[in-house]
Structures are given as C-alpha cells and as structure tokens.
Amino acid sequence: MNLADIPRVSYITKDDFIEHYFKPQKPVVLERAIEDWPAFDKWNLDYMKKIAGDKIVPLYDNRPVQHKDGFNEPHAKMKMADYVDLLKNEPTKYRIFLWNILKEVPVLQKDYTFPDFGLKLLKGLPMLFFGGKDSYTFMHYDIDLANIFHFHFDGEKEVVLFPQSETKNLYKVPHSLITHESIDFSNPDYEKWPILERASGYKTTLSHGEVLYMPEGYWHYMKYNSPGFSMSLRAMARNPKNLAKASYNILIMRYYDVLMRKLKGQDWIDWKNKKAISRTNKSLETLVEK
Template sequence: MKLTEVPKVDKITKEDFIAHYFKPQKPVVVSGAIEDWPAFAKWNLDYMKAVAGDKIVPLYDDRPVQHEDGFNEPHAKMKMREYIDLLKREPTRFRIFLWNVLKEVPELQKDYTYPDFGIKLMKKLPMLFFGGRDSYTFMHYDIDLGNIFHFHFEGEKECILFPQSETKYLYKVPYSLITHEEIDFSDPDYEKWPALKKAEGYRASLSHGDVLYMPEGYWHYMKYVTPGFSMSLRAIPRNPKNLAKAFYNILFMRYFDVFMRKIKGQKWIDEKNRKAILRTNRFNG
C-alpha cells in the first residue's frame, strides 16, 4: 500500500481548516486544539473508571461476522470498571464501540465543548471508543459517510485511511461497510491480496489530545498501540453523492443485509466474502 503520513499541525484556524482540508477533503491531525478542555487534563482510564465504573458497557472483538449477528450487536458485556481493569492488566481484543456520552454519562458533557472548525457538528452524537493493546477495528467506513473529528485520550493509536476512490482496491464486502475481514492492514499479505498494492491512502499516529479529521466516507482502520480511548464528533456529508449514499445505507442496505442473513444464513456471509475477492481481482485483473 502507498501510505502518506497525515500532516500534523499545532492548532488551526477555521479559515485554514476549511481552505486546506475540508474543501479539498484531505485528512489532518491537529494538536493543541483541546488544551482548554477540562477533558484534556482529566480524561484518562482511571477517570473513566471513577465516573462510569458501574455502567454496563457493550464489548466487541475482531471475530469474523456471523449470520446470526445483529447490526452492531455486542459480543460481550461487563461493568466499565472491570473492563478498564482488564485493559490495564493484559492485552485484550475487546473494544467499546459507539458508546454515547450524552446518554450514558451526562456529567462528562461538562468536560468538553464543541470546537468551531467552520462546519456544523451534530451535537447529539458524541461517541466514545475504547481499546486494549493491539486491538483493532476492521477497515470500514461509517454508515452516514460523515465528516469525523476523532479526539484521542491516553496512550497511542495508529490509523490507516483511504478515500472512497480507493474502494476498488480494498476488497470491499458487498452490502456492508467493511473490507474482507481476513486482511491484516498492519501487515498485509500482498500475495493473497494483490490489489492492495495499488491502494493509495494515509497513515496517522495519535497521542493524548490529538484530533484526527477524517473526510466524508473515508475508510479507516484503527489499532490501539497501547490501551486508550477516543471520542468522535461528526458533521453530515456535504457532497450530494455521499449524502445519497448515506440515505441508501441507512434506509435500505443494512436492512436488506439483515434480511438476507435470516433467509440464507452463513451462506450469505460466505457468498459476500467470495464476491469481495472475485470483484476486486477481476477489476484489477
């Protein structure tokens, strides 16, 4: 894969952000943007354990999708304090995914504000993500193809990004938001996945307080180098094609996929994975 390092800037004006990153739809990492947030000084795993320790949290791992899995259905649950103890004790594949701050721990709202990057953010959808050392997400893009601001806290995180233009090289699974799950984007096997050699994307390393901007519909693979967590804020896509695709994903695609899993079972999942390989290799034949 041809990966360019995402540029990193120390703070940024909204005018510069709009001109150099939002309008051309290019990713950027901003440091120093949230140093005035109480969260910058307070938010770490111990603090989350203290304020949310009794909350039952949904956990996800990197097992392949099975036909009986519901849309974003967790693989396990446990109390937050037990989960954080696990993160600090040993490596684990369990991650927290799409945990709504407003709904679950309203007092955390006092620790952050909505930054002015020049575009309107969706204030009802601040989501938290947690992971242990070496845990990762499959390469995917978000169902709404939104503009994402990803704020990282504690530890180190690696991100690999691709614009939608590179989908033809990524072995996308039909009727889904993911690439083939057997691909290790940290160390891809180019003999098995030859089209990946043509993919052009970005790599970013995040530390405490960094903000990663991911443009509309960007594919992203996230790996926790050390235990940590992040919060995402988002804005709706502005490109009409992306907005139409978001409506298609939300109103039709996900329901059709769930329906077909019920009808065809694991055969549907296996068939989609085969098509991901056949279509990609045929296109790049």
C-alpha cells in the first residue's frame, strides 16, 4: 500500500483548519489542541477505573463476524475496573467501542469542552473506545460518513486511513461497512490480497492528547500498540453525495443486511465475504483488459 504520513500541526486556527483540511477533505493530526482540558491531565486507565469501575462494559474481540454471535452482540461483559486490570496485566483482544459517556458516566463531561473547529459537533454522541495491546478494529467506515475528531488518551495507537475513492482496492464486503476481515492492515499479505498494493492512503501513530481529524466517510483501521483509549466527536457530512450515502446506509442497507442474516444465517455472511474477493479481483481484470 502507498501510505503517506498524515500531516501534523501543533496548533491551528479555525479558518486554517477549514481551508487546508476540511474543504479539501484531508486528514490531519492536531498535537496540542486539548492541553487546556482537565481530561488532558486526568484521563488515563487508572482514572477510568476509579470513576467508572463499577460500570458493566460490553467487550468485543477480533473474531470474524459469525451469525451465531448475533448482530453487534458483545463477546463478553465485565466491570470496568476488572477490564482495566486486564488491560494493564496481560495482552487481550477485548475492546470497548461506541461507549456513550453522556449516558454511562455523566461526570466525565466536566473534563472536556466541545472545541470550535468550524464544524457543528453533535453534542449527544461523544463515544469512548478502549483496547489492549495489539487489539485492533477491522478496516471500516462509519455508517453516517461523518467528519470525525478522534481524541487519544493513554498509550499509543496505530492508524491507517483511506478515502472513499480507494474503496475499489480494499476488498469491501457488500451490504456492509467493512473490508474482508482476514486482511491484516498492519502487515498485509499481497500474494493473497494483491489489489491492496494499488491502494493509496495515510498512516500515523497517535499518542496521549493528540487529535486526529478523519474526513467524511474515510476508511479507518486502528491498532493499539499499548493499552489505551480514545474519544470521538463527530459532525455531520456536508457533501450531498455523502449525505445521500449515509441516508441509504441508515435507512435501507443496515435493515436489508439484518433481514438477510435472519433469512440465510451464516450463508449470507459467507456469500458476502466471497463477493468481497471476487468483485475486487474483477476490477483488476477489467483494468488489465483495458
């Protein structure tokens, strides 16, 4: 894959962000954007254990999607205190994602403010994501194709991004938001996934207090190099094409996929994974013919 380093800036004005990153839809890492937040000094795994230790949290690992697991059903549950101990004491694939702190631990809202980047952030949807060393998310994009600001705390996280224009090279699974789950985007096997070599994207490693801007609908893969967590804030897509695609995903695609899972079970999932390969390979065959 052709991966360029994501640009980095220490500080940026709202006007510069809009002009140089939002309008051209390019990612950027803001290195010192939240040093005035109480969260910058307070938020680490020990603090989360202290403030939310009694909360029961849903956990997910890296196993491929299986019909028997249910749709978005957690693979395990435990108290946050026990989960933090697990993260700190041994490698684990268990992750927390889309954990709404407004609902679960309202006091955490006092530790941050909504930054003014020139976009209207959705204040009801701050989400936390946790992971252990070497755990990762499958390459995916968000259902609403939002503009995302990803605030990282504690540890280091490896990130790989692709714009929607690279979808044809990523072995996208049809009727879903993910690529084929067998691909290791940290160390891809080009003999097995040859078309990935045509993909052009971005990479970076996030450390405590850094903020990653991911433009509308960007594909993203994230791997925890050490135990840690992040918070995401989002703003609605502005591009009419992306808004239309988001509406289709939310109102039609996800319900169709759920229906087909109920009707065909694992056969539907297996068919989608095979199609991810055959459709992507076909695009290469078409290119060669031309």
